[in-house]
Amino acid sequence: MLTTRFFNIPTQSFKSPFDELNRMRRFLDHLTQGSAYSSPFRSLSQSGVFPSINMTEDVDNYFIRAELPGIKAGNLDIQVEGKVLKLSGERKFSEEDENVQYHRREREAGTFSRAFTLPGDVNVDKVDAKMSNGILTITVPKAEAAKPKQITIS
Amino acid sequence: MTAAQELQVKEKQEVASPAEQTKPGIIFTPDVDIFETDRNITLLADMPGVAADDIEIDLRENILTVAGDVKPFEGADESDILVEFEIGKYHRQFTLSDKIDQGKIEANFEDGVLRLTLPKEEKAAPRKIAVKSA
Known part of the structure; x- marks a missing residue:
């Protein structure tokens, strides 16, 4: 192992x-x-700005994912301008009864805003975003010029 | 109400010493809110990435276990550009001091947040005993 x-x-x-x-x-x-089961070579980047994001790419798209549990799609704002993607929103909690007694309070509500630059040119018109089980996935298609070209040898 | 505060990045906490795993993978402690009223104990847990079917809730002998399995949601042919959070399972256990009416536990999962309502077992309604004087 x-x-x-x-x-x-x-x-x-x-x-x-x-x-x-x-x-x-x-x-x-x-x-x-003693926790040898998790990969010891994790190298996480830290930007210090909420939310933490993972960015991946395939041939045609960039994918940006963020963990945003409890945030409704309506409380999210995503804007793309050139190569800059701006993600902002608010995490709100439903009001609980006033006379409840809290034992743990680890979850936090509040606002956030983050902007980041995409690594290449993108097709701004076809950006797609969806929320699923608290994970936001933004799919940003690459501009034709930024896609890798297969070159056939004649 | 004051203006909403700005959210800060919170690193996901890895479980320190769970039962030894047979499957590889990281296990995280979900952030929870727990509060109680006279009748219920309510637990809210942030478990992003878990599908409702993959949540396991178990209550036996006052030990409440909440676990969630995350199916990989990144495509296999995607390559990483930036990695700021990791994906893993969730696991957390609590000891409950009240008797819970097991039949009436309600669990609701929405937008990556589990809401568990644990009704306390109904105790006999307090009776007032009048003392008669002879």
């Missing part, structure tokens, strides 16, 4: 030998904490 994990390194470019060392150190930290 461990060895497979160890060699199953996601494709990453090692920028400097210290990256490699850091990675090794984190791997060892992970071992001593």
